[in-house]
Amino acid sequence: MAWGESFDHLLKCKTGQLVFEDFLRTEYSEENLLFWLACEKYKKITRAREMTVAAKRIYTEFVQVGATRQINIDCVTREEISENISQPGPNCFDRAQKLIYGLMENDCYPRFLKSEIYQALLEQDEQQ
Structure with a gap:
């Protein structure tokens, strides 16, 4: 299973993202992946108006202090x-x-990679 080879392999796979998100949810940290994915989508926006709307949504949901899914970043980055x-x-x-x-x-x-979620998938993969 390529997900074990590198973190990039995991993120490039839609199923990998979903399984990783499930795992992060058990650690109460799924906001990290959701923020990263929102940024990836944001970078593809070309229209200024759309960019502004998307940026404000990302800021409100993940960046501002007290956001519903506040990510753990340093105050300098948050301020910037x-x-x-x-x-x-x-x-x-x-x-x-x-x-x-x-x-x-x-x-x-x-x-x-050490989690039960991933280990169970590896076993399934080996049995096929």
């Missing part, structure tokens, strides 16, 4: 996004997205 949110560019979430990616890759992903 807050200052740019009125005129968001295509890269306004890049720094935060990198931080969250690193957190998932180095912290959550190794635990995922």
Whole structure:
């Protein structure tokens, strides 16, 4: 199963994303993946008006202090996004997205590989 080879392999697979999200939900940290996916979608937006709407939604849901799915980022990064949110560019979430990616890759992903969820899938895979 390619998901065990690298975190990128896992994220490139829709099913992998869903299984990883289920795992993160058991750790109460699914907001990390949801934020990362929202940023990936955001980067594909080309129209300025659409970008502004999407940026504000991401900010309200994940970045601002007290957000329903507040991500764990440093105050400098949070402040930087807050200052740019009125005129968001295509890269306004890049720094935060990198931080969250690193957190998932180095912290959550190794635990995922040891989790019952992943181990059960590996067993199923081997039996086929």
